[in-house]
Amino acid sequence: MIGFENVRKEYPGGTLAVQDFSLEIASHESVVLVGTSGSGKTTLMRMINRMVDPTSGRVHIDGDDVTSLDPVQLRRSIGYVMQASGLLPHRTVLDNITTVPVLRGTAKREARTHAHELMEIVGLDAALAERYPSQLSGGQQQRVGVARGLAADPNILLMDEPFGAVDPIVRAELQRELQHLQRDLRKTIVFVTHDIDEAFLLGDRVAILRPGGIIAQVGTPQEILADPADDFVSSFVGADRGARTLHVERVDGRDVVVDADGRPAGVLAASGDRSAGEGAADGRTRERSS
């Protein structure tokens, strides 16, 4: 479990990144911090692995105040995935994935064997093992980033806009695979993004942040959509534009779901193929409304 207690972060020069933030994140839960730039979301996430220390307040992991832990050891115990530039450009794919286990003293051969398994899990061709990051596509780089984050089998995975730099089709694919991974691995995930659709897709709970790290609303995607706390949240999730208000129109004997602007969002699944389609209408809504 990760806890934030009245956390405040002021930078020298007077910039107030986070005013007063409190949140509990349960083990095995995935929580998405979503907000525009200046909302302090990345600052908050970096407090968990002590890349940033709060000016006041407390961050604790399973009851331990993180400031009482050695930062280097702490970081090795927490997976960290960021945008493509985070890979070490002078290390091969395999060496990038084994970074943390090797830092922790795992024998190189053992780490490499495990890295090969991880490459398979995240959908990377084994032939890419000896390539350098610059020789990979953006999507492949992100997969390496995820594999590296998982390599030491951490309980906590921090993800800082990991899919922000890839094109929408690849992003959707990576998001879907992360969902599948999480179903098996059940890590505690803290995910930072500015994309509300990504937040709703990947978060068990979503915290929508105003500038200064103020929580506008925190809850499951369903709760937030059903009952936006205020105008800020409504506008953030697109409810005020009618993008989230869907109704059904009958076309050629099928139920077409249409948003308030009349944009078709998808087709309503018949009750029989709902499970097979994995919420097809649901998925389309997200693509169209972004």
Next chain:
Amino acid sequence: MTWVLANLDVIAGYTGSHLLQALPPILVAFLLSLPLAKLANSRGWLRTSVTTTSSLMYAIPSLPLFVLLPGLIGTGVRSPLNIAVALSLYGLALMVPAAADAFRSVNREVLGSATAQGYAPRARFLQVELPLAGPVLLAGVRVVAVSTISLVTVGGVLGVPSLGMLFVDGVRRGILAEIAAGIVATVLLALLIDALLVMLGRAVMPWTRRQGARTP
């Protein structure tokens, strides 16, 4: 040509001592430039003054420096140490700004990511920052190497054995072939060392030579 063939052993001897005088200052300049450049980069005002000092140092004419330095450090004019210190100073003047540029060329996001993975400060410097600064550092070392090899000849004027002795002696005795041999041998030596440095760079920085071969 006949002069060259008749004096191959002399040329070889001078080449050897030339190299012995050039290599230590190149190494010293490289090693000392790393902490100095890190220090210079850590403060804005320091960086400007270091760059200015370096340019000024390089502007000092070499022959007077060779002559004046013994007075400052207490060695003889022809002492190898005198030459080595003077050449190291010139090397530093070139290398410190180059190394400062090299460290600034390293992507800060990558460094942040390395910290987030759990690199301790020293390991991060040695295993991430230094290798990533490598290509720009190498460019600096190549300039220092060529410049140092060329500057060693100045010692010849003072009577310190090096390829520079060939043109000093050649001028004095009016042997054109000897003057030419001195110049050509110096240039060839510089080119050889430069080529070796490039090969060394490719060997220790394999990621720089496999760029571009993207997968489809």
